[in-house]
Amino acid sequence: MMIDKRLIRMVPESKKYVAGNVLMQWISLAANVVLMMSITRFFASLYAKNVTGKDFAVFAVIAVMAVTVRFFCAIGASRMGFLSSKKVKKTLREAIYTKLLKLGAAYKEQIRTSEIVQVAVEGVDQLETYFGAYLPQFFYAMLAPLTLFLVLLRVNVPSAVVLFVCVPLIPAAIAAVQTWAKKLLSKYWGQYTALGDTFLENLQGLTTLKIYQADAFKNKEMNEESEKFRKITMKVLTMQLNSITIMDIIAYGGAALGVFFSVTQYQKGGVDLAGALLVILLSADFFIPMRQLGSFFHIAMNGMAASDKIFRFLELPEAPKKAAEFPKNAEIVCENLRFSYEADREILKGIDLRIPRETFVAIAGESGCGKSTVASILMGRNRGYKGTIRIGDIELSDISESSLMQNITYISHNSYLFKGTIRENLLMGNPDATEDEMWAVLEQTNLAAFLRSEEGLDTKLAEKASNLSGGQCQRLALARALLHDSPVYIFDEATSNIDVESENDIMEQILLLAKKKSVLLISHRLANITKADVIYAMEQGEVKECGTHKELLKKNGLYQKMWTTQQRLERYGKGGVNV
C-alpha cells in the first residue's frame, strides 16, 4: 500500500492540510494551463501575423495574473505542508511520551532507552516529509494528469490518450520496488538503532573506557558498526537512485512520446498550431507530479519504516490499569517471593520478608544475592514476580504506579539530580514545600551551611550535579527524599562510595526517619545496619536468617560469618593506616 492508514488515523487533523495543499497545487496547475493556452494562442497568432495590440494586452494581463496566482499558491502549499508537519510531529511525540508514562517505571523490560530516543527524534522527523510532501503529492499526482487529460482531450484526442496511458507506468515502477525497498529500509533502521545503542552506551561510559584504555577497542567496534551502517545506507541510496532513474526514463520518454504524437498529428492536420504547441508544453506536466511523487516516495518509505517502529512501541502491552491505592499505615509482607529476569535463571527463590510500620528493616548479603531485585520489585519496576507481596490487604501488583511512587521513596547510590537549581531539585520531592521546609531538610542533611556560602536555594547544579561532591549529591538526594514525606523509604546502598562524614550524617538521618516511617535499608556495610529492628541475611536468592544484630551474631551462621570478615577487614584497613 502506498498510503499508511494507521498514520493518517493517528493524526486526523492532517487531512485538512493535505486537502488544502492539493487544492493549492491544483489551482496552480489550472493557472499554468491558462498561461500555456494564452502563450500558445499568442504564438499561433504571431505565426499567422495577425496580432493586434489588444491581443498583446490580453496576453500580458493573463500571463501576469497566472504567474501571480501560481506564486501565491506555491506559498500556500508550502505553508500547508509546514502546518501538517508541525501537527504530526507534536501529536506523535506527545503519543510517544504518553506511552512512555503509561509503560511506567518498568518500561526498560520492553524497550531500550536508545530506541525510544531514536524513534522520538529521528523517526518522527522522517514522517515530516510523509505528511508535508508525500501525502499531498499522492493525491495531486492523480488529479493533475486527469485534469490535463480532460483539457487536452478537447485539443487532440490521440495525444491526450497516449500521454494519459503512459502516466500509470510510474506508480507501477514504484510498486515494483516497494517490497524490496521495505525490507531494505527495515534492515536500515535496525542497523541505525544498533549503532545508536552502541554510541549512546560508549558515550555514557567514556570515562570508564579511558580509565581502562578500552577506548581504542570500543572505537574499533563502533567503526565496524558504522561501516555496516554505511553499507546499508549506500544500498538504500543505490536502490533509490536506480528507481529514480527508471522513473525519469518513463517520465521523459512519455513526454517525448507526447511531443512526437502532437507533431505527427499537426502534420496530418489533426490539430492546429496552437493545439500542437499546447500538447508539447503540457506533456511534461503530465509526468512531473508522478515523478515528484516517486522522489517523495523514497523519503516517505523511510518515514513509514520509522513509523513501523513507532507503532510497535505504541502497541507495547501496558500493565492493566490498577485502581488500588497504597493502604496507609500498613505493613509490607512478602511471602514466597520468586523472580527471574531470564527464563531459566531464578534470582529470588521464595523469599519471606516483613516490613512492619515504623520499623527499620535491613537486608544484608553478598553481592549478587538479589537485594536490589527485592527493592526494584517493591518499587514496581519488575512486574513479573511470583508469590505475594501484600501491603495491608492489597497485592502490590494491584496498586497503581502513581500511588506506589507517592508512598515509597527510593534512594539509591546514584539517585538522579537534575540540571537546574537546588530549589528545583528539592521541589520535585514536594512541589508545595515552603522555603523554610526546604532549609529544614538541608539543615538535617548538613548541606545548609555549604549552600548559604553559595547562592542558597538558587545554587545551580550542572548536569547530573557534577559540580557537587559524591557525598553532597547523596545528602541532597536524601534532603529531596525527606521532603517527599512518604510512609515507606527504601535506601539501596545509598551511602556507598561516599566520604565517612557524609555516610555518618546520612545514617543518622535514616535512624531518625525509621522512628516514624518504614525503612528498608540495603547496605553492604554491616556496621550501618547493626541498629536495625530486623536484619534479613540473604544468600543466592534466599533468606537464610533473620533477627536483630545481636540475635544473628549468636546464631553463628551466615550473618556472623559476614560480620567477622568485615570487621577483620575494617580493622586491617585502620591498622594499615596507623602503620
Ligand SMILES: Nc1ncnc2c1ncn2[C@@H]1O[C@H](COP(=O)(O)OP(=O)(O)OP(=O)(O)O)[C@@H](O)[C@H]1O
Ligand atoms: N536487569 C537485569 N537483567 C538480568 N539480570 C539481572 C538484572 N539485574 C540484576 N540481574 C541479576 O540478578 C542477580 C541479583 O542482582 P541484584 O542487583 O539484585 O543483587 P544485589 O544483591 O543487589 O547485588 P549488589 O549488592 O552487588 O548490588 C545478579 O546475579 C544479577 O546478575
